[in-house]
Amino acid sequence: ETIGVAMSLFDDNWLTVLRHGMEDYGKTLDGVEIQMEDGQGDIAKQQSQVENFIASGVDAIIIMLVDADSGAAISKTAAAAGVPLIFVNNAPSNVDSLPDKQAFVGSNEEQAGTLETETVCKSLGGKGSVVILQGQLGTTGQRGRTKATHDVLARPECSDIKVLDEQTANWMRTPALDLVSNWLSAGLEFDAVIANNDEMALGAIQALKAAGRSMDSVVVAGVDATQDALTAMQAGDLDVTVFQNAVGQGKGAIDAALKIARGETVEKKTYIPFELVTPENVADYATKN
Amino acid sequence: MNTNVTAGDTPAGMNTTRRRLPPELNIFFVLIGIALVFEVLGWIFAGQSFLMNKQRLTIMILQVSVIGIIAIGVTQVIITGGIDLSSGSVVGMTAMIAAGFAQASTWGRVMYPSLTDLPAIIPIGVGLLIGILAGLINGALIAYTRIPPFIATLGMMVSARGVSKWYTKGQPVSGLTDQFSFIGSGIWPVVVFLVVAAVFHIALRYTRYGKFTYAIGANVQAARVSGINVERHLVKVYVVAGMLAGLAGIVTAARAQTAQAGMGVMYELDAIAAAVIGGTSLAGGVGRITGTVIGTVILGVMTSGFTFLRVDAYYQEIIKGAIIVAAVVTDVYRQKKRKV
Amino acid sequence: MNTNVTAGDTPAGMNTTRRRLPPELNIFFVLIGIALVFEVLGWIFAGQSFLMNKQRLTIMILQVSVIGIIAIGVTQVIITGGIDLSSGSVVGMTAMIAAGFAQASTWGRVMYPSLTDLPAIIPIGVGLLIGILAGLINGALIAYTRIPPFIATLGMMVSARGVSKWYTKGQPVSGLTDQFSFIGSGIWPVVVFLVVAAVFHIALRYTRYGKFTYAIGANVQAARVSGINVERHLVKVYVVAGMLAGLAGIVTAARAQTAQAGMGVMYELDAIAAAVIGGTSLAGGVGRITGTVIGTVILGVMTSGFTFLRVDAYYQEIIKGAIIVAAVVTDVYRQKKRKV
Amino acid sequence: MISPGTMAAVRASGAVPNSEFLLEAEGVRKAFPGVVALDDVQFKLKRGTVHALMGENGAGKSTLMKILAGIYTPDHGEIRLRGHDIELKSPLDALENGIAMIHQELNLMPFMTVAENIWIRREPKNRFGFVDHGKMRRMTAELFKRLKIDIDPETEVRHLSVASRQMVEIAKAVSYESDVLIMDEPTSALTEREVEHLFEIIRDLRSHGIGIVYITHKMNELFEIADEFSVFRDGKYIGTHASSDVTRDDIIRMMVGREITQMFPKEEVPIGDVVLSVKNLTLKGVFHDVSFDVRAGEILGLAGLVGSGRSNVAETIFGVTPASSGTIEINGKPVDIDSPNTAIRNRMAFLTEDRKDTGCLLILDVLENMQIAVLQDKFVKSGFVQERELSRVCEEMSRKLRVKTPNMYERIENLSGGNQQKVLIGRWLLTNPRILILDEPTRGIDVGAKAEIHRFVTELARDGVAVIMISSELPEVLGMSDRIMVMHEGRATGFLDRAEATQVKVMELAAR
Numbered sequence A: 001e002t003i004g005v006a007m008s009l010f011d012d013n014w015l016t017v018l019r020h021g022m023e024d025y026g027k028t029l030d031g032v033e034i035q036m037e038d039g040q041g042d043i044a045k046q047q048s049q050v051e052n053f054i055a056s057g058v059d060a061i062i063i064m065l066v067d068a069d070s071g072a073a074i075s076k077t078a079a080a081a082g083v084p085l086i087f088v089n090n091a092p093s094n095v096d097s098l099p100d101k102q103a104f105v106g107s108n109e110e111q112a113g114t115l116e117t118e119t120v121c122k123s124l125g126g127k128g129s130v131v132i133l134q135g136q137l138g139t140t141g142q143r144g145r146t147k148a149t150h151d152v153l154a155r156p157e158c159s160d161i162k163v164l165d166e167q168t169a170n171w172m173r174t175p176a177l178d179l180v181s182n183w184l185s186a187g188l189e190f191d192a193v194i195a196n197n198d199e200m201a202l203g204a205i206q207a208l209k210a211a212g213r214s215m216d217s218v219v220v221a222g223v224d225a226t227q228d229a230l231t232a233m234q235a236g237d238l239d240v241t242v243f244q245n246a247v248g249q250g251k252g253a254i255d256a257a258l259k260i261a262r263g264e265t266v267e268k269k270t271y272i273p274f275e276l277v278t279p280e281n282v283a284d285y286a287t288k289n
Numbered sequence B, C: 001m002n003t004n005v006t007a008g009d010t011p012a013g014m015n016t017t018r019r020r021l022p023p024e025l026n027i028f029f030v031l032i033g034i035a036l037v038f039e040v041l042g043w044i045f046a047g048q049s050f051l052m053n054k055q056r057l058t059i060m061i062l063q064v065s066v067i068g069i070i071a072i073g074v075t076q077v078i079i080t081g082g083i084d085l086s087s088g089s090v091v092g093m094t095a096m097i098a099a100g101f102a103q104a105s106t107w108g109r110v111m112y113p114s115l116t117d118l119p120a121i122i123p124i125g126v127g128l129l130i131g132i133l134a135g136l137i138n139g140a141l142i143a144y145t146r147i148p149p150f151i152a153t154l155g156m157m158v159s160a161r162g163v164s165k166w167y168t169k170g171q172p173v174s175g176l177t178d179q180f181s182f183i184g185s186g187i188w189p190v191v192v193f194l195v196v197a198a199v200f201h202i203a204l205r206y207t208r209y210g211k212f213t214y215a216i217g218a219n220v221q222a223a224r225v226s227g228i229n230v231e232r233h234l235v236k237v238y239v240v241a242g243m244l245a246g247l248a249g250i251v252t253a254a255r256a257q258t259a260q261a262g263m264g265v266m267y268e269l270d271a272i273a274a275a276v277i278g279g280t281s282l283a284g285g286v287g288r289i290t291g292t293v294i295g296t297v298i299l300g301v302m303t304s305g306f307t308f309l310r311v312d313a314y315y316q317e318i319i320k321g322a323i324i325v326a327a328v329v330t331d332v333y334r335q336k337k338r339k340v
Numbered sequence D: 001m002i003s004p005g006t007m008a009a010v011r012a013s014g015a016v017p018n019s020e021f022l023l024e025a026e027g028v029r030k031a032f033p034g035v036v037a038l039d040d041v042q043f044k045l046k047r048g049t050v051h052a053l054m055g056e057n058g059a060g061k062s063t064l065m066k067i068l069a070g071i072y073t074p075d076h077g078e079i080r081l082r083g084h085d086i087e088l089k090s091p092l093d094a095l096e097n098g099i100a101m102i103h104q105e106l107n108l109m110p111f112m113t114v115a116e117n118i119w120i121r122r123e124p125k126n127r128f129g130f131v132d133h134g135k136m137r138r139m140t141a142e143l144f145k146r147l148k149i150d151i152d153p154e155t156e157v158r159h160l161s162v163a164s165r166q167m168v169e170i171a172k173a174v175s176y177e178s179d180v181l182i183m184d185e186p187t188s189a190l191t192e193r194e195v196e197h198l199f200e201i202i203r204d205l206r207s208h209g210i211g212i213v214y215i216t217h218k219m220n221e222l223f224e225i226a227d228e229f230s231v232f233r234d235g236k237y238i239g240t241h242a243s244s245d246v247t248r249d250d251i252i253r254m255m256v257g258r259e260i261t262q263m264f265p266k267e268e269v270p271i272g273d274v275v276l277s278v279k280n281l282t283l284k285g286v287f288h289d290v291s292f293d294v295r296a297g298e299i300l301g302l303a304g305l306v307g308s309g310r311s312n313v314a315e316t317i318f319g320v321t322p323a324s325s326g327t328i329e330i331n332g333k334p335v336d337i338d339s340p341n342t343a344i345r346n347r348m349a350f351l352t353e354d355r356k357d358t359g360c361l362l363i364l365d366v367l368e369n370m371q372i373a374v375l376q377d378k379f380v381k382s383g384f385v386q387e388r389e390l391s392r393v394c395e396e397m398s399r400k401l402r403v404k405t406p407n408m409y410e411r412i413e414n415l416s417g418g419n420q421q422k423v424l425i426g427r428w429l430l431t432n433p434r435i436l437i438l439d440e441p442t443r444g445i446d447v448g449a450k451a452e453i454h455r456f457v458t459e460l461a462r463d464g465v466a467v468i469m470i471s472s473e474l475p476e477v478l479g480m481s482d483r484i485m486v487m488h489e490g491r492a493t494g495f496l497d498r499a500e501a502t503q504v505k506v507m508e509l510a511a512r
């Protein structure tokens, strides 16, 4: 059996772990071949990749959507061709009404933002000021995580926390480094940095260190629990990150795809929860992602 | 006075054959060559035909229709000696704004609750207008302030992308009406692409608009002295390019049944590449729509071919870059050979 | 017989003054203007000075040093009448490959376990070599197959990005040695940028290398009949551009203390923009390193200024596009005015 | 065959071998797609002589010279330098072997200074290996002093007039101190004064044993400067003679294959009403207070030295550089000519002096070049160009003008200079103008075609067209004009009627 996997983006750390998870798991399965495509963050490209998969006669398709809302059209295309389709990680907007032979295995972006912000709120004792580092504007992760952050900060127990500024650093380390440096030079005094992902959190840490801020005086939070992030956490620089089980999601997606392809039935929705990582439990996650 | 000077004795018309062999024939052969390579490799590695698959043949063009529509506008711009970096961003901007007027009332989060279920003509009109507006700004800046087209359209590229993100603060615009989505369904994008190509093929070759476009690109000073209102014509050309980018935005949104701020990112590069592969010269004055169509199809064939042969995604880009270069090298080489 | 030919019909004196006022003075004033606007807005909205802040002044340049290093190479390429779209991708590629040789043994997942803790000179050498290689391919393709620079470097752009993704299958390369990271620490990137700028400012103005570069861009036919080996020189220019992109890759990796496949995406556009804002003409023959440096700093000032004034992220891009256009419009306008 | 490198080394050592001819070409053939530019031609240059190369436009003169300068490689044929076979693979080969060339089309770098242009690739270096700009300036000044050229070495070439650029080209070629100096129509952009000056330079070089190839379409120059001459016709070699042995008519017969009896076929035609009236026209800092009338059927000649502003006046009347003050009246009605577009709508036509910069659409074909101006208001129906009709008219025009081209679809850049000029004239004639401005209409045009063009101008005048003709060739102005306006430093210094105009009177007004 051939499974076509349409990834939203190749050059992202967490997605790389997900991708490798699927590839490695695929290799352990006899007679299963995995074919990966890179959507480069473009929904139209991803749509075409799905169509090309269908034309090439794959047995099932796994898709990590560039954006949740593009799921409906892709869902329709696959259903029309009768090819099994599994959405991984990013739930399509029609997740509650998926047609036959389609299923979702993944997580809820908002949960990541909620977990990291709750922890930050708690360590600040419900008051202080924060800055928010957003991912590329308009992407599912940026929207979901930022929204959750704001929702948490709006809760009564965190309502004394002020958001000084929020800007985008496009998911990347160097832009975050520059952005935070600019903030510091503008005299912004913040007690925490809430970043949409770990790379940006690491950039913030570098900027803070360069400006001579003591890392104990500031809470830095990210999402993904990448290798670099865990190392930074062990060094005492990063305070919060959120683990998302990439390998688990990938494995779940492949299993579901194979089952549908073989005519078995699967759960329509499988949510794999995010897990909070802090210095206390960081050791448990050292080798997971 | 004696009249029979030796000069005019090569009768004009002797060598009309040269005109009949269009230069894009070369790149057409390159396209055929690439397709055949995939065909052969297909039989060897996948045990099936690459070309004898109606579905795939459609997708090959379908997936590049949007690029193709932009590329047609960009080709005209490049023929005048300019460049349009903004087309991809304008696609995103028009997609967002047009989609806002194309939402069905059944959708949960509509932008304009009082403006749902409108006939498709309204979002289409809005999209084209937005494109025209962007083109007008580009054209006016280039023609009347004389800044380099690169900068004017770079500014528009950055700003238009900003507008798409700002318009809904990053939220996608979804739940589009069936009537609107229809333009993006099935092979309609291909139809739109080919109709646009035909129209502008004719416009460039058989109308005054076309002749002026080439003249400006060949020598803007001479064009001016020959009485062409260069400024006004440039504005027209950029408006057309903007309008086509707007059209492309509409088709993209209709096809994806959603509009997002990130739509069309880097399409400008693919569009310029399609034009240049098809023989359009960035120095201006040279280029044809047929060539651009072939260039566009080459991009589509490559994408489909890679998936078909299950080329590892890691290698696809490396190979894609090499094929683009090889295609143009072959073209240049063949053209040189024929010349001598 | 009369001797003094009337040739020098524009009075010689007038021209010498023209020479003494370098054209980049205009854009320098534009830079000052932009900075002053931020200064005033700063006092109004943030209650503090924009410019009287040493830290910010450093960051303004620091954050664009990498763009600046590439832009210097790109300026030379544009002066020859070419273009380099590959620089951003080459930054990514060299960052990845160089970082592979710069890992500390203390890191968990090293690429080459037997090659850890190497002296920084090795990854630096490797990075420069990779850059040179990319430039060599670009240059050789452009000079000897005569394909448009746009296509050759577009191919390299796509392929090099592919190489970065393929090299570690998307894994970031982290845990770089302190020695290597040092080049990226503090204001070292600024130092590298300014040293490179100084070297190439001199190279372009006071060496044959520079004269040939301008000559080829101004009139390639004239350069050829003057006995310049145009092909060989073009290769040199693209090699230099590649090498500087390689250097930029090294600095990027050192500064971020990691290398990732997506590094340098779209840097080529910023670099070209910096050069063009600084007065380099895409038509070739015109351009100066000082102008490019100013263009680069304008980009940096904008970024810092936006953060300083806490401009909403959603508006930043819209404004940025407009400022780029306005800067060049002002420049063009001022230059026109002085001419009359 | 010895390699160019060896020859270069021999030359450098000073031990230059003796042979009767400095440079010989034999059996040279060169074909371009659709044209055989050279067919088994020969050419022999003796040292210390000026050898003129004559032939109609498109005869192959420039092509042969480009072969000798290493720019083209011949399809076959032998080239001997000082008696030794040599193969010139690049311009550098030619330069190193002592062959320098002044090209027909100017080949300078506009954004570089005069000094940089001249010494490109040979810049003097200081002891650190950097270009020594001071020394370069001094070297240029010295060279200019020797050649008596008055141009500031620090000026960027783009600020120079065409004539000055030509002088820079000449100085550059001389600076190579080559044994062979090829000059391809060096005087087409020069007025008499600079021509005289150039001849002085040439005589000096000749006395130093240098061999000079001199291409020109100006007959009087041939007798003044050339020792011998060769004639080409249609890519074939016709013959070589000493210039003292022949008459002007002999040469024309060799070139054209027939007699040309009348050089300036001026006809007296009835002069009509004032068509164009220019009053106090001023373009600030360029020219001032220029006033004149032109009547239907009249040919008004504009004379003056290089840089006197004749071209600028023409450009302003045509709207290329709109006037800062003054009025233009057409048929008695004041019109505001703000662009060439307006000018054309008022039935004006303007053949510019620089065909490469403001004339030809180089990469487009002959047909497209010819039709572009007429498309403003004719041969277009609801946006569509009436191709068939228009091609027919263009072909007819090119036949009438005897444009030598393989076909109408040849790129104009592949045509010889003279034929390009004819295409541009055709472009304007198609618009059927009432006011025709010609700026150096016969620059680079061979004698046959020149007579042809003069005949056209005469015919147009007969049809009632008002003609303004700028020319730096005094005989042409004197021969063709009904009236002559002379300009000096941006002002009209006087008008001369046909009857009273003489060379001396014009020069007096021009140099005042």
Ligand SMILES: Nc1ncnc2c1ncn2[C@@H]1O[C@H](COP(=O)(O)OP(=O)(O)OP(=O)(O)O)[C@@H](O)[C@H]1O
Binding pocket: D032, D033, D035, D036, D037, D055, D056, D057, D058, D059, D060, D061, D062, D063, D064, D104, D404, D413, D414, D415, D416, D417, D418, D419, D444, D446
């Ligand atoms: N690069 C080229 N490609 C095609 N045809 C060419 C090319 N160069 C010259 N020709 C053709 O070769 C012939 C000879 O041209 P050439 O320039 O040598 O003429 P010429 O004698 O110098 O004429 P003129 O007096 O007008 O300068 C012409 O018919 C011309 O059209």
Ligand SMILES: Nc1ncnc2c1ncn2[C@@H]1O[C@H](COP(=O)(O)OP(=O)(O)OP(=O)(O)O)[C@@H](O)[C@H]1O
Binding pocket: C009, C010, D158, D159, D160, D161, D162, D163, D304, D305, D306, D307, D308, D309, D310, D311, D312, D353, D470, D472
């Ligand atoms: N300083 C300058 N900078 C730019 N262009 C110039 C300059 N001086 C002259 N020119 C241009 O050179 C051309 C010749 O103009 P000029 O005033 O010398 O006319 P002219 O009297 O007809 O001389 P010529 O005999 O050279 O045509 C014009 O097109 C003019 O605009």
Ligand SMILES: [Mg+2]
Binding pocket: D061, D062, D063, D104, D184, D416, D417
């Ligand atoms: Mg010639």
Ligand SMILES: [Mg+2]
Binding pocket: D310, D311, D312, D353, D439, D470
């Ligand atoms: Mg003139």
